[in-house]
Structures are given as structure tokens and as C-alpha cells.
Amino acid sequence: MLSLLFPGQGSQVVGMGRDLVEAFPAARALFDEADEALGFELSRVMFEGPEDELTATRNAQPALLVHSVAALRLIEDRLGPVAFTAGHSLGEFSAHVAAGTLSFVDAVRAVRRRGELMFDSGEERPGTMAAIIGLDDGDVEGACAAVESGVCVPANFNSPGQVVISGDVEAVEEGMQRALDAGARKAVRLQVSGAFHSPLMQHAAEGLDAFLSELSIADPTVPVVSNVTAEAVTSGSEARELLVRQVTSPVRWAASIRFMVDAGATRFLEIGPGSVLRGLQRRIAREAPCTSVGTLEQIEGLEVES
Template sequence: MKAYVFPGQGSQFRGMGQDLYQQSDAARLLFEQANEVLGYSLTTIMFNGTDEDLKQTVYTQPAVFLHGVILAMTTESFAPDMVAGHSLGELSALTAAGVLSFEDGLRLASVRATAMQRACDLIPSTMAAVLGLADDVIERVCSEITEEIVVPANYNCPGQVVISGSVAGIQLAEERLKAAGAKRVVPLAVSGAFHSPFMEPAQTEFAEAVQHMPFSAPRCPVYQNVNAIAVADPQQIKANLIAQLTSPVRWTQSVERMVTDGATEFYECGPGKVLQGLIKKISSGTPAVGIQ
């Protein structure tokens, strides 16, 4: 069974999507339609913007969404038996599976990005990658820090969990995690604490947009981040998508469940190769390649 997966923020690169734009008339029309929907030229930022431009959440998320979805929509062999997306990539997966129209998916990606950027600007917060430590130890250390907010944010693969929280909380967690045996704790160059309570203002804004958007039943099973299981009911999909902003991305568990449910090959649909690398660490015997 073929599983298609969609990356999230962090996979962007300067010039992303330009080859697709130049080589496919269908892709070019979709890119130009996206510019009209957004009211500005996202393609200019994607193709000619600086690295700093692309690091801005308000541009990064729609750009990554656009690259993955247009790639899926213009690839003749795209025929998923199941889909999933990492964080923002869940919106791409839902759109590719027919839950959202192209235009509505893009609008939600833009609302999500803007709301999260506003939340990041309210209170300084950050994230860090914890390497070489068991999930339960990381969870325990975070839960024992009561004077600051620190939570697991991304279960990326065995031995790699990203934590999210206040600046002071992350610094405190780094000390305790290293004492608990972590090989490394790497601060991430992000604008805020995604998938944590710091995103509650963004969640409120995003929820309003989601609730007013029509969602259809997916054409294939969609494995969502918050519970790592296939969900088909549109109302439950909405609830999980909203909850995701303040809940951890259970990527390890999602891939494991997809393999258990019959996935025999994974295809990453979007910029970069991040998910391919994670899948190989989660399920080393399952092929994972990218769509070009």
C-alpha cells in the first residue's frame, strides 16, 4: 500500500517549486491561482526571495503547503492508499485527500500561519531538539518543570523529540535532559513555541476559520497528528486539526500505525527530504522516497 506524506515548516528552501512552475502548465495555473487567492505573489517569495523571507512563518507555511499540494495534484501517479502530514503538512494531506478544496486549503494555511506568527509575537518562546533520550524520560523531565512551560512538541523518530516552551523553560530543560542522559539538546531557530500552550491565541483564531470551512470525507484514510490514527469523519478531522496547534505532533506513532495498517512504501510530497529520513529511522525496512 502506498502512503503519501507531506512535510511541514522547516523543509522550505529558496527557489522551491520553480522547476514545477516552469515544466508544467497545470502547475503554473495553480501557482497563479494561489497568488490570486492570497492577494500577493507568494511565487515571487518562493522563487526569488531570500532565506530570511522564507523563514517568516507567514510565508513559510503557505509556501510549503503550495509546493506539496501542487506536486500531488500534477503527478499522474499520485494514488494514495493513505496520507499523513507533519504539522502544517496535515493541511496538505487533507487537501490532497479531497477533504478540502485547493483554495480552501490554501486559505487555512494562510490563516494558520498568520495566527501563529501573532501568537509568537505576544510572548518570547522557543523550541529545542532532544537527541538520544527515550520519550518517557523527556516527558517526565518536562512534567517536573512546574515553574515554566515546557512540553514535548514533536515526536519525530526514536531518539529525536522536539520540546517547546518558554525561553527560560527550554534552558532549564536542557540542563536536566543532559543530566538525564540526552546526547544533545539543540536549540532551534524558530520564531516561537509551536505545539504548546503558547499557541492558544492562534488556536482560537484558526478554529473560527476551520469551523466556517466545508470539509468533505477523505478519499483515503488520513492519519492525524494528535492521535496517530486514521480519521474519516469530517467533524472529527476539524477538531483534531484545531487541537493540533497546542498538541504534540505524534509522527513516530503515525508512521508506525500506517505500517501496521499495511503501508509498504512511503512517498514524500513536498520540499526537502526530512520525512524520508525520519521514516527510515522509524521503520527501516519500509522504502521512503520523494516525488520529484
């Protein structure tokens, strides 16, 4: 059983998608559609940068979705039945496009707005994030719960031994030290514009709720595994609610992969730029191989089991 995975922020790179646009008129048309929907040349930022402009969350989020959906459109007629889709953070919107929950144009506009709202929340209440390496989930949760200097919560349960924490700057620094004291191998501050997937993003969640309430959201044609619950979403109303809750909730990525494997998924495709999710997959469920598909070479070389 095949499942599709879509990457989130951090996988963007200057030049992303350019090889697809140069080789496939369908990809060019999709990029043009995104540029028109957003009212500016996102494609130029993706192809030429500069890097700091692409990395800005208001641009990185739609860039990743556009690249992922373009790659999907180029391979979908070869895939056969798909059991589940899932995406890491921002990638969950790409997963919903794949499942027919959201139209491509609505999703591009939604993630652009999501990025703007998350940046604004980071400006209103500055925060940060840090990766904790080599500590069990429960011990990371305990370290965060013991923090006394502000909000510090687990934000991404990425794989066994890799959890990202998020919150107020001073509180995250305290959480990093508490994690190291508890036996973590490493604690590394991340370069982010806010405390994503934490209560500090409440204003962003409220703004996204208002935006999504204006969109048509269908029941997915393929179950989409939610970051919030690590379970399958099968209705449009539930999808809308969980996409909003995701902004202030931890990404339960490892549990999401295990849910799909336990439900019968035997192989995965990571669709979009980079190979971050493939790397996590090897640490979560090595028995279910994952192939990254985002470049022209990868798309042309893709072999799909019948």
C-alpha cells in the same frame, strides 16, 4: 500499500517549485491560483526570497502547501490506490487536500491564517523550541514534567531518539539541561518564532477554530492520519477538530508512521520540498521505504509499483 507524506516547516528553500512551474503549465496555474487567493505574489517569495521572508511562518506555511500540492497534481495519475495520507504539522493540511477534505484554495488561505496566528501568539507570549537527541520519549517527558520555571512540553515525537520540546524560553532552557542530565546526547535550540505545539499557542488555536468554522470540510476520501491521535481521520468534523487541537498538541509522527505500517503500508512517498520525512522514516520503519518527490528530476524519475 502506498501512503503519502507531506512535509512541514523547515523544508522550505528559496527557489522551491520554480522548476515545476517552468516545466508544467498545470503547476504554473496552481501557483497563480494561490497568488490570487492570497492577494499577493507568494510565488515570487518562493522563487526569489529573500530567505528571511520565505522563512516567516505566514509565508512558509502556504509555500510548503503549494509546492506539495503542485507536486502531487503532477504525479497523482500514476499512483494507483493510496492507503493513507499524513503530514507533519503544517503538512497535515496538504494531506487533507490530497484526501479531498479541503479544497486547495481554502487550504492555502487557512495555512496563511494559521501562520499569522502562530506568529502573533509568539509575539504575545514569547517562547522557543529545542531538539533533544538521544533520549527515550519517556525520559524527555519526565524532563519536561520536572521543569519548574514555566511551560515546557514535548512538541514533536519525530523518531526514536529525536523529540522536540516547546514552551517558555527559560523553561525550555531548563528542560534542555534536565534532558542532558538524564543522558541526552545533544540539546539544540531551534530558530523559531514561537512555542509551536504547546499551550502557548492557545490563542492561535482559537483563531484557527474560528477560521475553519467558515470553511466547507468534507469527509476525506482517503484516511488521513492525525498528528494528535496517530490514528486515521474519516470524517470532516473530526478533521476540523483535530486540525485545531494540533496547534497546541504534540506531533506524534513516529507513532503515525507505525500506525500506517501496522495497518499494511509498505511504501511511502514524501511529496514536496526536501527529504526530512524520508530521513525520519529510516529511523522509524526502515522496512517500509520512502521516496522524496518534489523536484522536476524526482518527478520525472519516479517509478511507482503497479
